[in-house]
Amino acid sequence: MRRIRVIPTLLIQNGGLVKSVKFQQHRYVGDPINAVKIFNDKEVDELVLLDISASAAKRSPDMHFISQVASEAFMPLSYGGGVTKAHQVQQLISAGIEKVIINTSAYTNPQLISDGAKLVGSQSVVVSIDVKKNFWGKQKVFVQNGTVNTNENPVDYARRMESLGAGELLLNAIEKDGTFTGYDEELIRSVSAAVNIPVITIGGAAEISDFEKAIKVGASAVAAGSMFVFQRPHRAVLISYPSQQQLSEQLFSNI
Template identity: 50%
Template structure:
């Protein structure tokens, strides 16, 4: 039986590690290399790094920082932010990044997604979808770190990405980011049911119960940020991760086992 993956998602802003709420109000939570060292000790499944300003600043990934992080990372490492070319992906892979997440560039250039999968293999490429709800409750895809509304339906877009050959699809709820109030399971269930590609839930986790709810909705893995960097009602910074015994209680939906 497949084991559910629970993935810490760390947000880079310049040289520091930050956490946001609904893609705003960035709060400094520490040095990313030190955080990775702690996650090493806790034997996490894998780690995801997202540079939240690279696209807006129109710059490439911070290779020096990524190299420092990859050099300390003992688990599979994924990275997203500012990636828009085959050569950038190649450089990241050579530094030790196993999976590269494509977001804004993927929406603007579907051929780039397809070429990336052809060159590096589907298992190396993750497509990320940031989703917001309209005032009328409709889900729409946003790009450019949540600044540009594409008006695209996330389910239809996920189907297009799956057809291009991506290995996984990360679905992130902007509305729930940093709230720790639970994933948007209704949206996740629709996306997971529409594609055979594994779906990673992101945005809103605050407990293992929330993670189990997302797994029950049909996703293959769950990413979380605040849950693993904050502790207590005052959100004191404390890097943490569930114990192996706690993780062993998590169950995938029947069709994902």
């Protein structure tokens, strides 16, 4: 029985925990430290923390806040947001972060990926790739929280990030974000087939069966945000995570 990583993703905006729909309509849903404590109790595999306000504000990672979160997290923790320099990668690892996630700077300063990998190892450098269709219906990589179109093809971009030293990719389908409509399976299939490093997919998960579909088309791990924060159908805030028994019966045993 193959064990799959199932990873909650927390979005931080100005110090608060928020959720979005298609990278817009950000809704405050609580205190991130409290969320981390709840996920501790639920024995999650990993946790991703993304400060979506850091890059927009041209602000460096808030090391005090990150150290607080890391001290509370009993699981491996990945962090992204505002990382522009190699020494920040080292600082984050020293603060208790296991993997550093780089998005906008991977495009504007690709040397950062290589420099970061040399400092802390490729296994600790993750490139986040946000993808949505342009006016002509072609999949393109976007940066700056989905606001800037790089005109890069996600498959070619993924290959380049791997060649620069990224040890893992976080693949996000912007148009699926917060919609509960399932992952973009074609995007997962094309990117996963193009690289030899793990691909974590995020954007659109609604139930465990979506995890299974993503893995079967090539994802190495699955991540979700809204699924673990909202109780449907009214999107009431309720932090949840499948039990290990549920995952074993409905996911691991089918892969």
